[in-house]
Amino acid sequence: MITVKSFEFNYFSVNTYLLHDETREAVLIDCGCFRKEEELELSNYVIANKLTVTHLLCTHLHLDHVFGNEFVNRTYGLKPQAHKADAETLPSPQEQAKLFGIQDKIQTIPIGKYIVGNEIIKFGNSELLVLLVPGHSPGSLIFYNKKDGFAIVGDAIFNRSIGRTDLWGGNHDVLVAAIKDKILSLPDETILYPGHGPATNVIEENLNNPFL
16 A cells, blocks of 8 residues: 655645655655755655655656755655656746746756656556646646555646646646546546645545636
8 A cells, every 4th residue: 555645845835745655665756845954854754764765756847846856866866757748848947946036046857767648657566657637737747546546636636726827838728628538537536636735536626626
């Protein structure tokens, strides 16, 4: 069974997820740690639970979701995995930082592997199905585990809301269609862990999300 550990990091209150199973292999998704104390919080959890981090996955490459990539690369020797569409069309983290008025030094870690829809990510005894859900960004991905009934959904959908589409490559109609096709078609009780805010589930969003 997969344990889903969440952390809230950086200026934008991003949810970073660390998934691990009984083998103690772990996957980091959207590592947003920015301050030293945030890096310490994450690394202390890894140490305390004797985990081996094997993947750094990105739902998308907006600045707030990749702040921690340099730390993960430096600490665990991992490069981020993301969809090619985001890597090729979004401004670099440094450029995004300037546009948001963030003056702190930001480092870009090159993508180590492009991942695509319907790919399977394996770690320990577990696996995640990659689903492409564009619209918030051109290459937005979610990571779904059918066995334990959850999906890490990035900024595609939130509790009774959806991702903004006014950033680079965003498209409202594409996002709504993708959510209905790839997320709301999952089993009703599937827990949805978003990039910001509290978790929700498929039936809740099918019944009560005013944007859908």
